[in-house]
Structures are given as C-alpha cells and as structure tokens.
Amino acid sequence: MQDVILSLLAKEPAHGYELRQRLVKALGPAGGALNPGQVYVTLSRLERAGLVEAREVAQPSHPDKKVYELTASGRERVMLWLTDVTWSRVVPLEFHLKLAAAAATRLTDPVALVDSQRLELLRELRQLQELALQEPPDSDGALLLEGASLRLQADIRWLEVCQQRLVERESR
Amino acid sequence: MSKVIEARGLVRRYPADGSPIRAVDDVDLVVEAGEAVSVMGPSGCGKSTLLHLLGGLERPDAGELSLAGTRVDGLSETQWAVFRRRNVGFVFQAFHLVDELTAVENVELPTLLVGGSRRDARRRAMALLERLGVAEQAGHLPHQLSGGERQRVAVARALVNEPLVVLADEPTGNLDSRATGDILRLFGELRQARQTLLIVTHDARVASTADRLLTMRDGAIVAQTRLGEGTSVAGLLAGLADLGGER
Numbered sequence: 001m002q003d004v005i006l007s008l009l010a011k012e013p014a015h016g017y018e019l020r021q022r023l024v025k026a027l028g029p030a031g032g033a034l035n036p037g038q039v040y041v042t043l044s045r046l047e048r049a050g051l052v053e054a055r056e057v058a059q060p061s062h063p064d065k066k067v068y069e070l071t072a073s074g075r076e077r078v079m080l081w082l083t084d085v086t087w088s089r090v091v092p093l094e095f096h097l098k099l100a101a102a103a104a105t106r107l108t109d110p111v112a113l114v115d116s117q118r119l120e121l122l123r124e125l126r127q128l129q130e131l132a133l134q135e136p137p138d139s140d141g142a143l144l145l146e147g148a149s150l151r152l153q154a155d156i157r158w159l160e161v162c163q164q165r166l167v168e169r170e171s172r
Numbered sequence: 173m174s175k176v177i178e179a180r181g182l183v184r185r186y187p188a189d190g191s192p193i194r195a196v197d198d199v200d201l202v203v204e205a206g207e208a209v210s211v212m213g214p215s216g217c218g219k220s221t222l223l224h225l226l227g228g229l230e231r232p233d234a235g236e237l238s239l240a241g242t243r244v245d246g247l248s249e250t251q252w253a254v255f256r257r258r259n260v261g262f263v264f265q266a267f268h269l270v271d272e273l274t275a276v277e278n279v280e281l282p283t284l285l286v287g288g289s290r291r292d293a294r295r296r297a298m299a300l301l302e303r304l305g306v307a308e309q310a311g312h313l314p315h316q317l318s319g320g321e322r323q324r325v326a327v328a329r330a331l332v333n334e335p336l337v338v339l340a341d342e343p344t345g346n347l348d349s350r351a352t353g354d355i356l357r358l359f360g361e362l363r364q365a366r367q368t369l370l371i372v373t374h375d376a377r378v379a380s381t382a383d384r385l386l387t388m389r390d391g392a393i394v395a396q397t398r399l400g401e402g403t404s405v406a407g408l409l410a411g412l413a414d415l416g417g418e419r
Binding site: 003027031036119120124125126127129152 | 216360378379381413
C-alpha cells in the first residue's frame with residue numbers, strides 16, 4: 001500500500017481525497033472495496049518515515065487541507081518499487097501443500113479436494129466475467145479484471161493437471 | 173419445468189484391442205427447459221461423444237434418450253434427421269459453414285430443409301444476423317469473415333429453426349481472445365433469453381457462464397455443481413483491492 005500511494009504522488013502533489021479518487025479509478029469495480037481510512041493512515045506513516053512532506057493549504061470556505069509531496073527519498077523508493085520484478089502469488093503454494101498433506105494423510109480425498117477447489121475458482125471466474133461485461137472495455141477497471149481472469153484461468157488449468165496426475169497415480 | 177433432455181444409462185462403446193473402450197459409460201442426464209449446462213473434462217473423457225449421442229449424430233449401444241418427452245433412441249436414421257433439423261441446433265469448433273454459400277444463405281438452409289418458404293427463411297435469417305451483430309456481413313462468403321464472425325453466423329444457423337436445445341462442441345476452440353469475448357457475451361444473452369444450451373468445452377471462461385457444470389472422466393459424470401451460487405462478489409472485489417494493508 002505504501003508503495004502504491006507513493007507512486008500516485010510521483011506525478012504531482014495531491015491531497016488525501018484526490019489520491020483516494022485516483023486509486024479508485026485505477027481499481028475499477030474493485031475500488032469500492034477499498035477501506036476509506038487506509039489512504040490517510042498510510043499517508044501519515046509515510047510522513048513520519050520522511051518519504052512524503054505535507055503542507056497546509058488554506059481554503060476559503062473549508063478547513064485547511066493537507067497537500068502531500070514526495071521527498072527525495074520518497075522518489076527513490078518509487079523508482080525501486082517500479083523496477084522491482086518480485087511477483088506476487090506466482091505459485092499456488094498453499095494449495096500445493098494442502099494437496100500433498102491430503103495425499104499423505106488421506107484425511108480427505110485429494111481428487112475431491114481438487115474438484116471442489118476448481119469449482120470454487122470457476123464460480124469466481126463467472127463473477128469476474130459478469131463484472132467485466134459491465135465495465136467499459138477500454139477502462140482501467142476492465143484491464144485489471146482481464147488480468148484477474150487470465151490468472152484464474154491459469155490456476156484452473158493447473159488444477160486440471162493436478163487432477164489428471166492424481167487420477168493416473170491412483171489407477172496405477 | 174419441463175425436461176428438454178432426459179437420458180438414462182447411455183452407453184457408447186468403441187472397438188479397441190482387447191476389450192472395447194466405453195467412451196460414454198452409463199450416463200444419466202436431465203436438462204430442464206431454459207437451463208445452460210456445460211461439460212468439462214480432459215480430452216478423451218467422452219464429452220464430445222456424449223454431445224453426439226444427445227444430438228443423434230451417434231447412436232448409443234445402450235440406454236434411453238428422450239428430447240422434450242419424445243423417445244428418440246429408437247428412431248431410424250431418417251426419422252432422427254427430420255427430428256434433428258427441427259429441434260436441435262449444433263455449433264462446432266470448426267464452424268461447419270458451407271463455403272460456397274453466403275452468410276445469410278448458410279443461416280437460411282435449416283429453414284429451407286424443413287420446408288419453410290424462401291421469404292420466411294430470409295426474414296428469419298436476417299433477423300438473427302441482425303441480433304448477433306453480423307447483418308452487414310450477410311452477403312459475405314465464409315472465407316471473407318473473421319473467426320468470430322463465422323462462429324456468430326454458425327450460432328445464427330443453429331438458432332434459426334428455434335430448436336429445443338443448442339448443442340455446442342468447443343465453440344471458442346478456434347477463436348482469439350476478443351472473438352471469444354464476443355461469443356461469451358452471445359451465450360450470456362442466449363442464457364438470459366432462456367435458450368436451453370449444452371456446451372462441451374475445455375475453456376474455463378465458457379464453462380463458467382453456465383447454470384450447471386458437469387465434469388466427466390473416463391466416460392462418466394463424476395461431479396456436478398450449480399455455478400450461480402456461493403462466492404460473494406464483495407469478497408472477490410476485496411481480494412482484488414487487497415494491497416497488503418499499510419505495509
């Protein structure tokens with residue numbers, strides 16, 4: 001979250017509400033699920049860490065607002081984040097270990113485990129597609145949903161491979 | 173609700189070295205009117221054979237099959253052909269359009285085959301091409317159409333006689349991602365229009381649009397589930413917007 005907020009400030013200084021708006025736009029339909037306070041909490045942590053500076057701007061009919069700006073070290077951190085190639089959730093590791101445990105202990109049938117997981121992902125895929133149909137095709141939100149959909153499809157394909165292996169192993 | 177497909181104990185064997193392979197092994201299946209069902213499973217699991225049996229393209233070695241209350245497993249080839257033209261629409265991966273006929277002529281064909289007038293056939297065909305967004309391509313030959321357009325023409329042809337059921341075998345198998353999107357949207361509309369649909373596919377996107385999903389393995393249906401229930405959208409969206417707290 002910190003890196004995301006910093007990157008949103010990299011273009012120009014902004015106040016909290018503007019940042020939240022930019023983030024919501026980039027997330028599309030997922031933006032609604034964002035906790036409203038999260039942006040402000042993150043901003044104050046970044047300020048304490050010396051990555052952003054705040055200055056009060058007087059407004060005629062409203063209370064002063066705080067406009068945030070990147071410091072030099074904040075800008076450096078944004079560059080590090082943008083060029084970092086660490087990828088989240090490349091392997092569905094937890095499920096892999098769950099499956100290994102099921103196969104070893106027989107506490108539950110591994111094939112049935114894969115089946116129910118696959119069906120759950122298909123349900124998610126169905127909902128993603130319904131959401132995607134409601135988004136303008138060229139919006140940021142549609143692009144995010146496309147990414148989520150492709151990733152789910154890959155996970156579903158992997159589960160099909162798991163299933164195939166398990167069935168072959170059992171018929172041996 | 174009325175049952176459009178009712179199959180009991182369907183079996184289809186193929187000859188093989190040693191004992192024959194049971195491509196479809198004692199399958200029971202009921203599809204209600206207006207239901208969209210998808211069938212998934214690894215290649216060779218018997219899902220296409222099942223679709224062929226349900227549409228009368230292959231005959232079962234055992235079992236009973238009724239379509240909209242009519243027993244069809246005892247029909248002769250000719251009787252099946254007549255029944256099929258009126259009641260079953262097919263969509264295939266390879267489109268199966270007649271190359272020498274234009275898009276609209278392809279769509280008219282099923283109506284003409286059941287004895288419809290030329291005028292009626294043209295009117296129905298044009299209305300469907302319009303609805304599926306390919307009216308402007310009505311005069312094009314199949315090779316002048318993109319893959320997505322060809323499949324939309326094929327869907328129009330499947331729908332033109334207002335069949336009891338549309339059977340689709342890997343309908344997006346030959347399409348790129350954008351054309352697949354168009355076909356998905358189209359199946360979504362058919363589902364909303366309560367067209368009874370059975371789709372055999374390995375494409376998770378296509379399969380997940382159905383009301384009910386069947387999984388086949390070694391000729392048998394090993395799992396069935398309703399897809400429209402369960403998972404909450406709120407949970408899904410929260411997952412998408414999870415930026416890892418205030419880290």
